[in-house]
Amino acid sequence: MEPFTQRSPRVVGARRLTRRTEREKAGRFLAEGANAVSAALERERGFVHELFVTTRAGQAYPELVTAARAAGARVSPVTDRAAASLSETVTPQGVVAVCELLDRPLEGLLAPAAQLVAILVDVADPGNAGTVIRVADAAGADAVILTGDSVDPHNGKCVRASAGSLFHLPLARARDTDAALDACRTAGLRLLGADGHAETALDQLVLDVPVAWVFGNEAHGLPAEVLESVDEGVRIPIYGRAESLNLATAAAVCLYGSAMAVRRSSGK
Amino acid sequence: MEPFTQRSPRVVGARRLTRRTEREKAGRFLAEGANAVSAALERERGFVHELFVTTRAGQAYPELVTAARAAGARVSPVTDRAAASLSETVTPQGVVAVCELLDRPLEGLLAPAAQLVAILVDVADPGNAGTVIRVADAAGADAVILTGDSVDPHNGKCVRASAGSLFHLPLARARDTDAALDACRTAGLRLLGADGHAETALDQLVLDVPVAWVFGNEAHGLPAEVLESVDEGVRIPIYGRAESLNLATAAAVCLYGSAMAVRRSSGK
Numbered sequence: 001m002e003p004f005t006q007r008s009p010r011v012v013g014a015r016r017l018t019r020r021t022e023r024e025k026a027g028r029f030l031a032e033g034a035n036a037v038s039a040a041l042e043r044e045r046g047f048v049h050e051l052f053v054t055t056r057a058g059q060a061y062p063e064l065v066t067a068a069r070a071a072g073a074r075v076s077p078v079t080d081r082a083a084a085s086l087s088e089t090v091t092p093q094g095v096v097a098v099c100e101l102l103d104r105p106l107e108g109l110l111a112p113a114a115q116l117v118a119i120l121v122d123v124a125d126p127g128n129a130g131t132v133i134r135v136a137d138a139a140g141a142d143a144v145i146l147t148g149d150s151v152d153p154h155n156g157k158c159v160r161a162s163a164g165s166l167f168h169l170p171l172a173r174a175r176d177t178d179a180a181l182d183a184c185r186t187a188g189l190r191l192l193g194a195d196g197h198a199e200t201a202l203d204q205l206v207l208d209v210p211v212a213w214v215f216g217n218e219a220h221g222l223p224a225e226v227l228e229s230v231d232e233g234v235r236i237p238i239y240g241r242a243e244s245l246n247l248a249t250a251a252a253v254c255l256y257g258s259a260m261a262v263r264r265s266s267g268k
Numbered sequence: 269m270e271p272f273t274q275r276s277p278r279v280v281g282a283r284r285l286t287r288r289t290e291r292e293k294a295g296r297f298l299a300e301g302a303n304a305v306s307a308a309l310e311r312e313r314g315f316v317h318e319l320f321v322t323t324r325a326g327q328a329y330p331e332l333v334t335a336a337r338a339a340g341a342r343v344s345p346v347t348d349r350a351a352a353s354l355s356e357t358v359t360p361q362g363v364v365a366v367c368e369l370l371d372r373p374l375e376g377l378l379a380p381a382a383q384l385v386a387i388l389v390d391v392a393d394p395g396n397a398g399t400v401i402r403v404a405d406a407a408g409a410d411a412v413i414l415t416g417d418s419v420d421p422h423n424g425k426c427v428r429a430s431a432g433s434l435f436h437l438p439l440a441r442a443r444d445t446d447a448a449l450d451a452c453r454t455a456g457l458r459l460l461g462a463d464g465h466a467e468t469a470l471d472q473l474v475l476d477v478p479v480a481w482v483f484g485n486e487a488h489g490l491p492a493e494v495l496e497s498v499d500e501g502v503r504i505p506i507y508g509r510a511e512s513l514n515l516a517t518a519a520a521v522c523l524y525g526s527a528m529a530v531r532r533s534s535g536k
Contacts, residue, residue, distance in 0.1 A: 035511075131514060131517065134510055134513065134514070134517075135510075135513060135517050136508075137508040137509060137510040138504070138506050138507065138508055138510035138512070138513050139507055139508065140506075140507025140508040141508065163510070163511065163512075163514075164510070164511065165508075165509070165510045168508060168509040168510065169508070202528070203528045203531060203532065236406070236524070237528075237531075238406050238408075239406065239407055239408025239527050239531075240404075240405040240406055240407065240408040240409065240433075240436060240437070241405060241433070241436040242402055242403075242405040242406035242431070242432070242433045242436065243303075243431065243432065244406070244431075245402065245403060245406050245520070246399060246402070246431075246516075248514075248516065248517055249399065249402075249403050249516055249517055249519075249520035250520075251517075252513070252516075252517035252518075252520040252521050253520050253521065253524045256504070256521045256525075257524075257528075259507050260470070260471045260505075260525075263471060263505075263507070264471065
């Protein structure tokens with residue numbers, strides 16, 4: 001079979017998915033690179049619709065092609081240029097999967113036993129969102145919720161930064177931040193808002209309780225009304241002279257702080 | 269005074285400092301943006317040699333111009349294009365300081381009371397190095413040491429990612445990683461190597477002791493011989509399904525883990 005070129009209708013159609021509006025319309029997005037594709041193929045049957053693969057990538061990652069066929073996905077050979085046209089990286093790996101959108105409704109997202117959730121409010125940078133999703137996954141979070149004006153987690157840069165974690169965790173988007181906070185409150189989670197100006201410092205806090213950490217925009221932090229809604233604003237103590245931490249490292253300290261405290265107190 | 273253009277000899281000379289070899293030769297580097305310049309101007313008199321500033325930036329940050337004059341730095345008005353030619357960002361702020369290189373010899377770097385040090389071995393990405401320096405500063409680290417093939421911390425992207433922290437902390441570079449490990453050992457620090465494959469997990473460790481955390485390259489981790497030299501290899505426990513954390517978030521968890529444990533056990 002002749003590989004598809006960048007002008008083949010299937011490739012042209014898939015390329016539209018690099019735009020948010022087209023993703024919403026189609027209900028699909030692109031996962032690029034061996035790590036992301038591999039994680040996508042571990043999802044339920046039917047989740048990956050199509051795998052675009054170059055000759056070279058097919059030789060480098062034969063297990064992905066096998067897994068895609070086994071999962072019932074269409075496997076479409078493409079030229080290097082066609083693969084590059086679907087890619088948002090400088091050095092494309094030549095494997096791109098067309099997947100179902102990942103987010104679910106808030107309702108039913110959280111199991112009653114949920115212990116740790118990350119909420120991102122108005123997070124603008126897709127790389128940051130992806131990195132926080134990766135950290136949340138590593139810390140064993142039960143879900144991630146993106147609210148307000150947050151970036152689309154299906155954005156190519158977010159998919160890449162999450163290093164596969166996007167496919168591991170239940171994920172929801174909620175325009176209305178209050179609805180997300182309510183869902184967590186109903187699930188019995190304590191709401192902690194990360195805020196550099198908060199009175200309470202992380203090291204003064206009893207952390208071994210079920211918690212939803214709420215993180216704000218990279219430049220502006222959390223909106224005042226969100227800080228009023230959470231149970232407590234919490235700052236990471238700055239022991240040196242730095243003014244602050246960036247979003248991803250702050251999230252790492254908070255999420256792991258909670259995850260390790262819960263396991264310490266339960267004797268693991 | 270007419271502002272310097274991008275062809276003025278002073279600007280041409282300063283622009284050379286965007287290259288590592290030229291920085292080594294001149295013993296100087298560029299700090300760009302209001303945050304970095306402000307932190308640079310808090311250093312000792314003579315540390316900032318010259319401040320290039322556009323008309324607009326002079327109006328936006330008059331305090332920087334005043335501080336530069338007070339610190340004995342030459343203040344040089346430049347055109348927008350000249351400032352952009354010294355800048356490595358997409359939207360230059362129009363303030364660039366020519367500073368003394370920051371690194372010191374290993375010898376004498378660590379006070380006998382040093383509690384927390386970060387060592388970066390072969391760290392390649394300047395943004396990562398800068399972010400780890402920022403985290404180390406926030407966690408109250410006593411010093412940061414870059415060894416082996418690590419990126420030059422005076423690289424523009426590293427300066428920016430450190431958000432001023434580069435100017436806050438004692439900093440050394442050592443081609444020879446062993447020399448850095450020895451210096452920390454002599455200072456009474458326990459050497460912990462961050463390693464995703466280590467047997468010991470962070471949450472099994474007694475962390476309230478003086479420690480040097482050793483972090484490796486983004487892709488390859490720590491070299492085998494470094495892992496053999498440290499007192500203990502330590503992995504961050506992965507409670508979910510992520511394969512790993514990225515360098516900056518891993519460093520945040522480790523450095524804050526130590527910083528908070530020390531303060532917890534001393535009752536702050």
